[in-house]
Amino acid sequence: MRRALIILQIFIAALLTFSTHAARADAPRVIRVAFAGVGIGNRPFVGGSSLSVVHARGLLEEEFKKDNIKIEWSFFKGAGPAVNEAYANNLLDFALQGDLPSSIGRAGGLKTKLLAGVSTRQHTYLAVPSDSPISSLADLKGKKVALFKGTNLQLAVNKILAGSGLSERDLRILNMDNATAKAALATRDIDAAFGGYDLLTLQDQGIAKIVYTTKNDSPAYLRHAHLIVTEEFANKYPDVTKRVVKVVVQAAHWIAQNEANPAPIYQLWSKSGTPYANFKADQTGDSLKVRASPLFDEYLISRYKAAVADAKRFGLIRSTFDVDSWIDLRFLNAALKELNLEGYWPEFDANGKVKHPGRQ
Template sequence: MQKWRKNILKKNKKLLLMVLLGIVFAFTGCGSGTDSGSASEDKGNDLKTVKIAASSATAQLTECAQVAEKLGYIDEELKAAGYKAEYVGFAGAGPAINEAFAAKEIDFAFYADFPAITAKSNGVDLKVIGVANSEMNYGLLVSGKSGIEKVADIEGKKIIVTPGTILYKYFVELCEENNIDMNKVEIVNALTDAQTVLASGDADGLISSLGGTKMYEVMGLGKVIADSTSNLEQASGFVLAGRTEFVEKNADVNKALLRALNRAAKYAQKNPDEASKLMVTEAMPRKVVDAVYSYNTGFQYFSPELSDEYIERAKKVYEFAKDNSLLGGDVKLDELFDDTYVDEVLSE
């Protein structure tokens, strides 16, 4: 391995582990309970505090929400409504956020639609009022030592994928699309230790978020040979969800956050290069950002609209979860996904 690759591996080992831990939990969900207000009043001024969860230990927002936060749009819009944001990070992502919702510790969260659906199925009263990315994509990376050249070659190979997650949904769909007998693929449940497992040859490939697989590719650990950008029915969404009681009592806050997202989406659509720069972090370098969004730099998927196209994808996520006994009960999606506020914002 070339010296620069060794240096990249060493530098990014801890960062990548954090990213992959987030991936494991961001696409799973649990929790139950009821809701009540958790927004608090700032004693130092007239602004109330709205607590917003992020799917990372550092409370770093992602997708369109990250652009909106870095451009100051969230602060501006919330201030106009008499609020300010307090970001709360969750290393456990989806499940941890659902527990915080159930415990009435947060008001909103930017996270994947899969845990939002599972939370609702377990009695957490949520509403999804918009999206920060309606096209969250996934990929298949294979090791250079695996001998895999095309997707059909994974039969007889060992693939890292976590059962019971949205990642497994993509794996199933990928197998169906390529006429692969899933019984001939050995599943390795080792996403959080994927780097070591791949490097040792104990696995031949990895199913993960497109960002996760592209990070590995940049690090020289393999190549991405398939991803959901070629079939967006396999994608899912990154949403803005809020506790129902808070949402129903605070329309001004709902619309403030959605206005911020809409402004950020329009900015990204007009300034794709600048928007990409804003999404660069230590854990997500520019090469990875570019690789993730290169399939469509128009950023139309950053619009907060709960479009019919997106809702159809969300239905597929729900059906997968239900068919695989991952839900606590049935979910009425027309109650979970509430477009009242985003439609008002988009019509302004």
């Protein structure tokens, strides 16, 4: 009898051990998330997106605390190309990445899936030294111009230049990251620089002036960024993937709820070192709710299809691929349903016209 009891206890202990291991197999020990960028002075914070809110408010840490799953954040000064390299070396699970670098990665064989928008309809700015005679895109011919190659900025600039009858070959393009380009403008080592809202700081300081912006220009010139995941992670941990997307949707909802009084949003994003005023100026005239929308609606899908086609046209990728199968909406749709946010964000057709106005 005693021997039978011992055998039973051993069996139960083995069963419990097996169950524990099985449970752990359904969830990772760590979730590795990256930003394709760094803050001012290389600080580990990037503003301007719903994922920025997730990071700043510790929302993923809170979501997975009860599961003892660690969240590991990475910030890449090398932006999108550096994220692709990390993916190639199996060092990341999720990332905020732009349309061009993720397209380059996918075309190059990286097995990834697009999950949700996190910072869409981004603007591009052209800055020149404050006393420069350059006043338009046409004046850039033959000039030394900084451009961060391999990022979604490069694709946008190629389209912007083409709209003025120019190409990269007409300019003396210098590949510089954001910090290097701003320093080169300040020392007048270059004639101009293309970049994002961080260039507005130089204008505020009187170092440079903005002579072109995509504001009030063709919507085809806008840049887009998304949440991306490896196919391996999404297939192995579908429930965890859904929860990550759910947290991003919650952050986007928080941004939308604060749209009328956006001070808390800009204050949070300014932890990146980019001034509050720059975010305010960049967002003026746009809807924060729309720009932070997680939806891959007809408009955004059409923009990604155009991005792949344009990247091929400009020689930035060698071959195209099917965009529809690249976008995986299962997790986003499940999160929207769980949070009762179906129909909350406006939806746009492929031409950018409102198809569904959304709700409060």
